[in-house]
Amino acid sequence: MEKALIISHVVAGSATLLSGLLAAFLGKKGGWWHRLSGRVFYWSMFWVFISAILLISFVRFSAFLMVIAVFSWYMTFSGVRVLMLRKTLQPLFIDWLAACLTMAFGLFSMGLGLYYQWQYEWASVLGYLCLFFGFFTMQTGWLNFNGFRTVHKAEKMWWWFAHMNSMCGALIASITAFLVQNGRAFDLPSSMSWVPWVFPAMVGLPLVSYWANKYRKKFRVGKYAVGNN
Structure with missing residues (x-):
């Protein structure tokens, strides 16, 4: 069973x-291919989360697996839920509950x-991981919680950027988990053991920022809004 x-x-x-990766880089956003790969991503992430909880509960505890699994799943869940909220503008109980639990x-x-x-005198890589992902997990939950209260005042195409940020965040976390779990295969020296932890974010976050700016210009929102020209 294990x-x-x-x-x-x-x-x-x-x-x-x-x-x-296919959803991010191939096909038109919102098109058939994007939606199909997005569904595979969502349900695969769902089982990653469920299987991680089962492994932690019944096989062996892993703080790394727990933190990554919860962060990735909530980003994926909220990224899909926002596509529903754009139509109703009415968060459900599950949205509030998920944000609070997160x-x-x-x-x-x-x-x-x-x-x-404290146990390892500030020399624990796992400790830094928990602090890093813990902060962004808490921040993500709070941003969504606060966004639910002001959803009726949100700017045009707010859901697009919320969906993109959440799904890209989940993908970056997944790549981080893959690199860390398979770090030995890269045969990195001990002095560079930190690279798998930060490389996905170093590459991914600027890309997400670039795409967000590109679509803000396309949709004419934010600094590109007609009234700001």
Whole structure:
């Protein structure tokens, strides 16, 4: 049972990685291919999350797996939910609950990170991971929670950018998990062991920023709004 669970987790993780890259870089956004690869990404990420919780609960505890799984899943969940909210502009109970639980988990992860740092005198890589992802998990939950309260005042195409940021954030986290878990295959010296942790964000975040600016210009929102020209 343990072996089957681990294999299914790895297969789902690989499917998540591949479908996420395909959705990001191939096909027209909102087109048939984008929607298909997006569905594969969503359900693969769902099983990554479920299998991670099962592994943590019944096989062995892993703070790394827990933090990455929760962060990635909430980003994916909120990225899909926002496509529903753009039509109704009415958050459901599940949206509020998920945001609150995510904020609470972010705080818990930060506390866990501080504990690891206290244990290892601020030399714990895992501690930094918990602090880093814990902060952004909490921040993501809070931004969504606050956004639910002001959704009726949101700028034009707000849902597009919320969807893009959430799904890209989940993809970056997935790539990070893949590189960290397979770090030995790259045969990096100990002095560069930090590279897999930060490389996806160093490359991905500027790309997301570039795309966001490109679409803001296309949709004429923010600094590109007609009234700001």
